[in-house]
C-alpha cells in the first residue's frame with residue numbers, strides 16, 4: 001500500500017487520479033494541506049498509486065545554459081504576474097481550438113483549484129499567481145480524455161503537479177505541452193481561509209483578488225481585494241502578514257522544504273518565472289512592469305518559444321546565471337522558518353490569524369533545542385551533532401543545536417562545517433541567556449556523545465543537566481554517554497544529580513553499561529539507543545564524501561589520537577605486508593568532509609577513536625580499533641558487543657596485525673541488519689517519548705525552584721519536576737513571572 005511521509009508528499013494528486021477503485025481521497029490535515037487517505041476496504045493492493053507517485057520516480061530534463069527574458073503588450077503585462085509569457089502561450093493554444101489547464105480561485109475565493117478553459121475570454125481566471133496550494137481534484141483524468149480525443153492541451157502548475165500529471169499519463173503525448181513555474185513553495189489553504197475570514201469578517205462579495213496588483217506598483221508586490229460594493233483592500237508584501245508568511249517560508253507545505261524540483265534540471269517542457277535581477281544583465285531592462293523568464297527545457301518548449309516570439313515585445317537570450325541570481329530555488333529548496341512548526345501547532349486554536357502570523361514572524365520559537373559537545377573541535381562530536389539534527393529533521397522537526405558561545409574556540413575546518421551544515425540557535429552566552437531559552441521552546445534534548453561523563457558534567461552542570469529549564473518543559477536525554485562505566489562524584493553531589501536526572505521525561509544512553517549506571521547510581525530506567533550516526537540514513541554522510549578525491553584510494557589510512565612510535569611502526573608493518581601506503585590523517589586539520597572521504601575511500605582503516613570506528617562500520621570497511629582504556633573503554637566494549645566484532649578491537653600495539661584487520665572477521669550483512677533493527681527500536685522510543693510526552697502531574701508548592709549547590713563553587717537553578725497544584729511564583733532577576741493553574745488551564749503573566 002502507498003506509504004509516503006508528510007515531509008515528502010507534495011499533494012500532487014497522481015495517486016488519487018490513478019486509483020481504479022476510487023479508494024484514495026486527498027484530505028486536509030491539521031495544517032490545511034491535503035494528503036492521501038486510503039480506504040482499505042476498497043483497496044486491492046494493485047500498486048498503481050505507488051507506481052505513479054513522483055516521490056519514487058520522475059523525469060528530469062537537461063540543464064540549460066541560456067534562458068529567455070520575455071515581455072508582451074503592457075495591457076497583458078499589467079494583468080499578469082511577470083511579463084505575460086503565460087498569456088502568449090495560452091492564447092496560442094486557445095486560438096487553435098486547444099485547452100488550457102491552470103490554477104483559478106474558486107467562486108467564493110476561499111480556495112484555489114485547477115480548471116480547464118477553452119476560450120481566451122476565460123484566461124483572466126488563470127492569470128496571476130495565487131499564493132495558495134491549488135487543488136488538483138480529478139483534473140489529470142479530464143486532461144487524459146482530451147488528449148485521447150487528439151485535442152492540444154497546455155497544462156500549467158507547480159513542478160510537482162507537472163511531475164504528477166506526467167506520471168499519471170505514463171507516456172509522452174505529442175499534443176500535450178507542460179509549463180511549470182519557478183516555485184518558491186505553496187502556503188496552506190487553511191491559513192488562507194482563516195486569513196480571508198479575518199479581513200472579510202462580514203463575508204462581503206468579492207469581485208477579484210490579486211497578489212500582484214500592478215496598479216499599485218510592481219515592487220514591492222501589492223495584494224488587493226476588490227469588493228462588489230466598490231471598496232478595495234490593498235497592502236504591500238512587506239506589510240501584509242499573509243504575504244510575509246509565504247515569502248519568509250513560515251506557511252509552506254512540509255514537502256517544499258525538501259523539494260526535489262528546486263533545481264535547474266526541470267520536469268516540464270517550459271518553465272516560467274519572474275526574471276528578478278534582469279537589470280544585472282542590462283540595466284535598461286528595468287521598467288517596473290515585470291519580466292517573464294522562459295526556460296525552453298525540451299523540443300516542444302523551443303517550438304513554442306518560436307511561436308510566441310512574433311507577439312513578444314522583448315525577446316532576449318540570456319545566460320542562465322542571471323536567472324539563478326534572483327531565483328535561489330533553482331539551486332536549493334527554501335529553508336523552513338524557525339517558527340514554522342510552532343505556528344502550525346497553534347493554527348487550529350487561533351481566532352486571530354493575523355496576530356498569530358505577526359507573532360511568529362517577529363519572535364523566535366524552536367521545535368526543540370539540542371545540547372551537546374559539538375564545539376569541542378572533534379570530528380566525532382560535530383558529526384554526532386549533525387546526525388542528531390538530521391534525525392529530528394527526518395521526523396519533520398527543526399531542532400536547533402544550542403549555540404553556547406563561551407566555550408567557542410572552533411578551528412577553521414570545524415567552523416566551516418558548522419556554518420554549512422549545523423542549524424544553531426541564536427547565540428547564548430551565560431546562565432541568564434540559558435534561562436531565557438524557556439521562552440523559545442518546549443523541548444530540551446541533551447545528547448548524544450559524552451554529555452553525561454562526570455568531568456563534562458562537573459565543568460558546566462547546568463548545561464548538561466538542563467537545570468535551567470522550567471518545570472513545564474520536556475527534558476530528554478538522547479543516546480547520552482557516560483564515556484566510561486563509572487561516574488565519580490562526592491556523595492552530596494550525587495543527591496543533586498539524582499534530583500536533576502529524575503526531572504528528565506526520558507533517558508536513553510549510548511552504551512549498554514550506561515543502562516546499568518543509570519539504574520545503580522541514579523535509580524533510573526534508561527533505554528539503550530545507538531549513537532545517532534547509526535540512526536540517520538547512511539546517505540547523509542555519503543553525500544559529504546568528495547567523489548573526485550583519489551588521495552585515499554588503495555591506502556591504509558590511520559587516525560590515532562594517541563599515537564606512539566611503537567603504534568606507528570606496527571601500522572607501517574601491516575601496510576607493508578598488505579602492499580599499501582600508510583597515511584596518517586590525525587592532527588592534519590582535514591575538513592570534516594575530507595575526514596569522511598578518507599575513511600570512505602581507504603582500503604583499510606586503523607584508529608583509536610570511537611567515531612572513527614563508527615564511520616568505518618557505516619562505510620563497511622576492513623578496520624582495526626586500538627582501544628585506549630585511559631579515554632574509557634566502555635564505549636568501545638559496547639560497540640564491539642552490539643555488532644559482535646570483538647576481534648576488531650584490540651588493546652595493545654602488538655595486536656596491530658594483518659590477521660586482526662582482515663575484513664573477513666566482519667559480517668557486514670549481519671551488521672546492517674543490527675543497524676536496521678536498532679533504528680526501529682530508536683524510532684519506537686522516539687514515538688513514545690516525543691509524540692506522547694508524559695503529562696505533567698501536580699506536586700506540592702514546596703517543590704518550587706531552588707538553587708542547589710553542586711561541586712565546589714557552583715549553584716544550580718532547579719525547577720521542580722512537575723507543576724505545582726495551584727500556582728507557581730518564579731521570580732527572576734528584575735522580572736516577575738507568575739503561572740496560575742485553574743482547572744487544569746495554565747495562564748502565564750510576565751512582567752519585565
Ligand SMILES: Cc1cc2nc3c(=O)[nH]c(=O)nc-3n(C[C@H](O)[C@H](O)[C@H](O)COP(=O)(O)OP(=O)(O)OC[C@H]3O[C@@H](n4cnc5c(N)ncnc54)[C@H](O)[C@@H]3O)c2cc1C
Pocket residue numbers: 079080081082083084085086087101102103104112126127128129130131132133134156157158181182183184185186187272273274275276292293327329
Ligand atoms: C505559489 C507560487 C510560487 C511562485 N514562486 C516563484 C518564485 O520563487 N520565483 C519566480 O520567479 N516565480 C515564482 N512564481 C511564478 C510567478 O509568480 C509567475 O506565476 C510566473 O512567472 C508566470 O507569470 P506570467 O506573467 O507568465 O503569467 P500569469 O498570467 O501571471 O500566470 C500565472 C500562472 O501561474 C499559474 N498559477 C497561479 N497560481 C498557481 C498556484 N497556486 N499553483 C499552481 N499554478 C499557479 C497559473 O495557472 C498560470 O499559469 C510562483 C508562482 C506561484 C503560484
Ligand code: SF4
Pocket residue numbers: 002004008009010011012013014015016036052053054055164
Ligand atoms: S502521488 Fe502525489 S499526492 Fe500521492 S502520495 Fe505521491 S506525492 Fe503524495
Ligand code: SF4
Pocket residue numbers: 001002018019020021022023024038042043044045046047048049050
Ligand atoms: S493500491 Fe490500487 S486499489 Fe489500492 S489505493 Fe492504490 S491504486 Fe487504489
Ligand code: SF4
Pocket residue numbers: 010158159160161183184185186253255256257259260261262
Ligand atoms: S516547492 Fe516543490 S514541493 Fe512545494 S509546491 Fe513547489 S514544486 Fe511542489
